[in-house]
Amino acid sequence: xxxxxVLPVMIGGLYAAGVYLLLDxxxxxVLLGFLLLGNATNLLLLSTGGPAGLAPILGYSEPEAFNxxxxxxxxxxxxxxxxxxxxxxxxxxxxxxxLARNEAVGTDxxxxxxxxxxxxxxxxLDPDDLAPEDRAAMHADSRAADADELxxxxxxxxxxxxx
Amino acid sequence: MIDVLAxxxxxxxxxxxxxxxxxxxxxxxxxxxxxxxxxxxxxxxVVLLIMADADGASAVSVGGWPVPLGIVxxxxxxxxxxxxxxxxxxxxxxxxxxxxxxxxxxEGTPVSIFHPTFLVLVAGVGNAFLAGDLxxxxxxxxxxLMASYVLLTLGGTAARIRxxxxxxxVSLTSSLVFLAAIGLVYAATGTVxxxxxxxxxxxxxxxxxxxxxxxxxxAFGIKAAVFPLSAWLPDSYPxxxxxxxxxxxxxxxxxxxxxxxxxxxxxxxxxxxxxxxLWAALATMLVGILGAVAQSDLRRMLSFTLVSHIGYMVFGxxxxxxxxxxxxxxxxxxxxxxxxxxxxxxxxxxxxxxTTSINKLGGLARRSPLLAVLFFVPAMNLAGIxxxxxxxxxxxxxxxxxxxxxxxxxxxxxxxVLTSLLxxxxxxxxxxxxxxxxxxxxxAEDTAGAAAADAVLRxxxxxxxxxxxxxxxxxxxxxxxxxxxxxxxxxxxxxxxxEPDLPPAAGAVRALRPLPRTMVGATAALVALTVxxxxxxxxxxxxxxxxxxxxxxxxPYVSSVFGEGEVP
Numbered sequence: 001x002x003x004x005x006v007l008p009v010m011i012g013g014l015y016a017a018g019v020y021l022l023l024d025x026x027x028x029x030v031l032l033g034f035l036l037l038g039n040a041t042n043l044l045l046l047s048t049g050g051p052a053g054l055a056p057i058l059g060y061s062e063p064e065a066f067n068x069x070x071x072x073x074x075x076x077x078x079x080x081x082x083x084x085x086x087x088x089x090x091x092x093x094x095x096x097x098x099l100a101r102n103e104a105v106g107t108d109x110x111x112x113x114x115x116x117x118x119x120x121x122x123x124x125l126d127p128d129d130l131a132p133e134d135r136a137a138m139h140a141d142s143r144a145a146d147a148d149e150l151x152x153x154x155x156x157x158x159x160x161x162x163x
Numbered sequence: 164m165i166d167v168l169a170x171x172x173x174x175x176x177x178x179x180x181x182x183x184x185x186x187x188x189x190x191x192x193x194x195x196x197x198x199x200x201x202x203x204x205x206x207x208x209v210v211l212l213i214m215a216d217a218d219g220a221s222a223v224s225v226g227g228w229p230v231p232l233g234i235v236x237x238x239x240x241x242x243x244x245x246x247x248x249x250x251x252x253x254x255x256x257x258x259x260x261x262x263x264x265x266x267x268x269x270e271g272t273p274v275s276i277f278h279p280t281f282l283v284l285v286a287g288v289g290n291a292f293l294a295g296d297l298x299x300x301x302x303x304x305x306x307x308l309m310a311s312y313v314l315l316t317l318g319g320t321a322a323r324i325r326x327x328x329x330x331x332x333v334s335l336t337s338s339l340v341f342l343a344a345i346g347l348v349y350a351a352t353g354t355v356x357x358x359x360x361x362x363x364x365x366x367x368x369x370x371x372x373x374x375x376x377x378x379x380x381x382a383f384g385i386k387a388a389v390f391p392l393s394a395w396l397p398d399s400y401p402x403x404x405x406x407x408x409x410x411x412x413x414x415x416x417x418x419x420x421x422x423x424x425x426x427x428x429x430x431x432x433x434x435x436x437x438x439x440x441l442w443a444a445l446a447t448m449l450v451g452i453l454g455a456v457a458q459s460d461l462r463r464m465l466s467f468t469l470v471s472h473i474g475y476m477v478f479g480x481x482x483x484x485x486x487x488x489x490x491x492x493x494x495x496x497x498x499x500x501x502x503x504x505x506x507x508x509x510x511x512x513x514x515x516x517x518t519t520s521i522n523k524l525g526g527l528a529r530r531s532p533l534l535a536v537l538f539f540v541p542a543m544n545l546a547g548i549x550x551x552x553x554x555x556x557x558x559x560x561x562x563x564x565x566x567x568x569x570x571x572x573x574x575x576x577x578x579x580v581l582t583s584l585l586x587x588x589x590x591x592x593x594x595x596x597x598x599x600x601x602x603x604x605x606x607a608e609d610t611a612g613a614a615a616a617d618a619v620l621r622x623x624x625x626x627x628x629x630x631x632x633x634x635x636x637x638x639x640x641x642x643x644x645x646x647x648x649x650x651x652x653x654x655x656x657x658x659x660x661x662e663p664d665l666p667p668a669a670g671a672v673r674a675l676r677p678l679p680r681t682m683v684g685a686t687a688a689l690v691a692l693t694v695x696x697x698x699x700x701x702x703x704x705x706x707x708x709x710x711x712x713x714x715x716x717x718x719p720y721v722s723s724v725f726g727e728g729e730v731p
Contacts, residue, residue, distance in 0.1 A: 022336070027328065034335055041342045048350035071349065074298055078342055081305045085335060088312055092328055099321045105332075106325035108398045114457055 007047045014040035027093045027103040031086065038082040045071045045078065165214060169223040169236045171207045172246055172289035175200055180282035187275030194261045197278045201257055204285065205250040212243035216706060220713065220723035222295055222358075231356050235295035235724055240710035241492060242292045245421055248496045249292070252413045252503040253285050255689040259507050260406040262681025277317065284310035284410070291418045295724060297345050297355040300422065304341065304386070308334050311415060314407045315399065322402045330399035337385035344378035351375065358724035361429050361717055369435075376431045380440070383426060387419025389477055390447040393470045397454065400469075401462035401519075405510025408462065412469050413503030417495050420476045424491065427480050428714040440481035441571045448474030448582040455589040461509045461519040461597065464589055468545060469502050471582055478575050479560050482567050488711030490559035493704055497544075497552045497696055504541045504689040511537065511678055511686060512597065524597035533683065535598050537690050542594065544693055546587035552696040557583055559704065 014036050021033025053067035054060065097103050179200030186192045215221070220239035224230060260277065287307025294300040312334075316327035349355055351371055352363040364372060381392070388396040396416070400408050427440075451471025458464040476498070479491025509519055515531055516524045528535040544551040557579065564576040696703065713719045 022332070030332055034332070034339075037336075037339050041339050041346065044343055045346040045349075048346045070355075071346070074345070074349075074355075077298075077302065081302075081309075081338075084309065085312075085331075088309075089328075089331060089335075092316065092324060092331065095316075095319050096321075096324050096328065099319075099324060105328060106321075108325075110401075110460060110463060111398065114459065 007043060011040050011043045011047065014043065025104045027089075027096065027105065030105070031089050031093060034089065035082070035086060038078070038086075042075045042078055042082075045075050165211075165221050165238065166223050168207055168211055168214075169221075169238050169293065170225060172204050172211075172250070172293065173236075173286050175204050175207070176282040176286035176289065180279040180286065183282060184275075184279040187279070190264070190275075193275070193278050194264070197257060197282055198254070198261065200282060201250060201254045201285065204289070205247070205254055208243065208246040208250045211238050212240075212247045214238070215240050215243040216709070220719045222724040230725060231354060231359055234299050235356065235358075236293040237295040237357070237720060237723060238293065239720055239723065240706060240713055241421070241424065244492070244496060244706060244710060245292045245417070246289060248499050249288050249414055249417075250285065251692065252499055252689065253281075253288075253410060255685050255692070256406045256410045256413075256503060256507065257281060258685035258688075259409070259510070259682050262679045262683075262685060263404075263406065263510070276313065280310045280313045281410070283307075284314065284414075288414050288418055292421060295357055297348060297357060297360065300357075301338070301341055301345060304418070305338060307415065307418065308338065311411060315403045315411070317404060317407065326399040326402035329395055333385060333395040333399075337382050340378060340385070341382035344375060344382060347378065348375055356724070357425070357429060358721040361721050364430055365433075372431060372433070373435050376426065376436055379426045379430070380423065380436060383419045383422040384443070385419075387416050387423060387477075388447075388470050388473055389423075389443050390450050390470070390474070391443075393447060393451065393473070396470055397463055397466040400466045401460065405507060405513065408466075409503045409506035409510065412465070412506050413499045416469065416473060417499050420473065420480075420491075420495055423477070424480055424488070424714065427483070428488065429717055429720055432715075432717060434483045437481050437483050438571060440477055441575060444474045444477035444481055445575055445578045446474075447471065447477060448578050452582045452585040452589065456585055456592075458589075459520060459522050461512060461521055461524075461593055462506070464521075464593065465502070465505050465509060468586055468589060471586065472498055472502075472545070474582065475557065475560055475579060478579065479563065482563050482572060484563055484567060485708070485711050485715055486563035486566060487560065488714055489704065489707040490556060490563050492707040492710050493559060493700075494556040496703065496707070497556045497693075500689065500693045500696060501541050501545050501553065504686065504693055505538075505545065507682075507686045507689060508534070508538045508541065511682060514678060514682075516597070521593050521596045525600050526598075528598040529601070531678070533687075534678070537683075537686055538598065539594065540690055541693055542590040544697075546590055547583045548587070550697060552693065552700055555697070555700045555704070 018033045018036035018040055021029045021036065024030060024033070049068035049071040054065045056066040056069040093103050096106075100106075179197060182200075183193050183197050186196065215238050220237060222230075222235045222237045225234045225236060227233070260281070264277070284307050287303050287305070287310060289303075290306060291300055291303030294303050312327065312331050315330055316323050345355060348360065348364075351367055352360060354360060354363060364375070367375075385392045385395075400411055403411065427434075427437075448471050451467050451469075451474065455464050455467035455471060458467060472494075476491045476494050479487040479489075479494060481487075511534055512524065512527065513519045515534055516527060518524060540551075544553045547553040547557045561576050561579055564572040564579070
């Protein structure tokens with residue numbers, strides 16, 4: 001038998017559709033994409049067995065006419081693994097939906113925080129570099145004036161902070 | 164003897180997992196069972212290492228099928244060494260988890276699931292190290308990944324689900340690339356047996372070889388978190404419980420590195436993609452460590468250093484010389500231990516300080532000197548301060564790079580030194596903030612005081628604008644007033660950094676729960692192990708040397724599978 005063009009075309013199409021779906025933010029589409037990619041890979045494994053032959057059962061036909069049984073064994077294992085992982089992923093999507101009523105890939109909040117931070121941390125800034133109105137309230141530089149105001153209010157001894 | 168021992172690192176944890184699942188109603192029995200199983204795995208691994216180092220590589224046909232047909236497990240110096248290190252840290256992490264579980268009364272996390280899953284993870288890691296054919300390696304990866312999915316999403320909180328989904332989708336993609344690569348390798352050579360592939364792959368046209376090699380490297384590169392395939396790691400690891408992150412950080416990426424070593428030495432020894440790997444190593448080191456310096460969360464910082472230091476191992480592999488490989492093998496062993504330990508310490512820090520954000524932590528060195536020591540020693544080791552093992556590993560790699568002498572290798576040497584310095588900066592930041600500064604210098608508490616004082620000022624301004632109450636009705640009295648005075652004095656003390664003996668703010672020093680002894684003990688044992696790696700660096704480096712010689716010769720591996728005779 002001669003190899004056909006059908007299998008490579010199907011594999012290519014499944015890979016393309018799978019990658020497209022995998023790049024989506026919606027988790028259900030990601031799951032579908034993963035299933036398509038898994039099927040594409042299984043077909044790829046199948047096609048490595050060479051042209052189609054007879055079932056590899058001893059006594060059923062001549063060994064020369066056999067199909068290569070090893071890729072089929074590999075596919076069986078791969079199918080089982082894909083099935084298990086897909087079930088787990090589905091459970092995760094369900095959980096995500098229950099928790100957040102949302103089945104899109106979430107954002108890494110801490111990452112956004114780090115990215116949005118301007119320059120250094122607040123306690124690494126030198127207040128002398130800032131305009132007075134930008135300084136943190138009650139910062140050391142303005143404490144003398146603040147303290148005077150506070151003294152009026154709470155009656156602290158003057159200069160308790162000025163050293 | 165080896166026929167019996169070699170399958171045990173896979174079989175024992177799997178059987179143990181089944182047993183642990185059966186006795187999930189009896190936590191004490193379950194803990195004892197998993198501890199005993201992992202101790203047995205460690206003992207078997209040590210025996211395997213001794214045998215492999217004495218007699219060289221040996222192979223076991225599981226199921227008794229003749230060699231190219233059945234599944235083979237191969238024990239050589241590299242895989243035996245990896246097994247020993249992996250089972251040691253797995254045991255340490257298990258003890259830590261046992262301590263955490265019994266301290267928390269097993270609330271929140273379903274521990275009945277944790278122990279069986281953890282054992283399955285160890286079985287998968289063992290299978291990946293011992294696998295003698297490509298498909299069995301894939302199965303090993305899948306076993307450990309499947310267990311890791313469960314462990315990472317333990318408890319199913321929103322943060323873990325979010326991080327877990329990223330991790331799962333990325334791992335799935337890498338597995339599919341790996342599986343497709345296996346299919347193509349089989350189509351090209353007609354075998355998936357590693358030893359047979361070592362012979363047959365060399366006969367393929369060069370373009371086919373590069374295609375297969377790059378597909379395998381992409382699959383393993385994702386698992387090992389080599390830049391640019393590393394972005395998933397700092398996103399997903401920090402959300403998991405401390406022992407889980409620790410074991411992931413120690414083992415999972417290193418399984419990927421192990422697979423890269425095998426690909427580059429046994430399957431494709433031509434070094435076709437060495438230059439590419441070299442630059443990937445440089446990018447991994449620098450991008451990873453720059454990310455680490457920017458983080459303000461201890462666990463995320465550690466995750467980024469994990470990515471960064473993968474670059475050192477890839478550097479050694481990409482050099483392709485015996486010295487480079489020996490450095491890489493030593494560094495893998497060192498880094499498994501060190502990174503696991505640091506993540507366990509991060510777990511203790513979170514327990515003691517209530518957070519892992521280094522901006523909120525403070526004064527841990529005074530409050531818990533033992534914890535400070537437990538962090539300081541491995542942190543300095545990670546940064547590569549002499550004479551610790553991190554220094555020895557880096558020195559070996561840098562020497563190998565200098566000996567190589569090419570422009571790329573020299574750039575890598577410079578990059579390696581820079582990364583080491585930046586690692587020191589990153590851990591020193593954690594040290595000065597979380598451990599070294601005094602507790603009432605921590606900005607969280609400072610802000611509370613400043614906010615109270617601010618409120619007074621604002622009220623004063625408001626009353627001045629309004630009808631005016633000159634007799635001071637706006638000023639608080641009684642306990643509120645005392646609290647305000649305290650807050651103000653504390654705030655000014657922070658600003659001037661004097662008066663260290665001020666009374667701490669109410670609630671600033673939380674009532675500390677004493678750290679559970681088992682957790683501290685397990686962490687301390689791992690810290691002792693990392694220090695011991697320094698003491699044992701001579702023999703260990705010798706072993707790494709012999710392992711890398713084996714890897715480059717390739718014949719020990721191949722002839723262990725097929726015997727001394729002709730390879731089919």
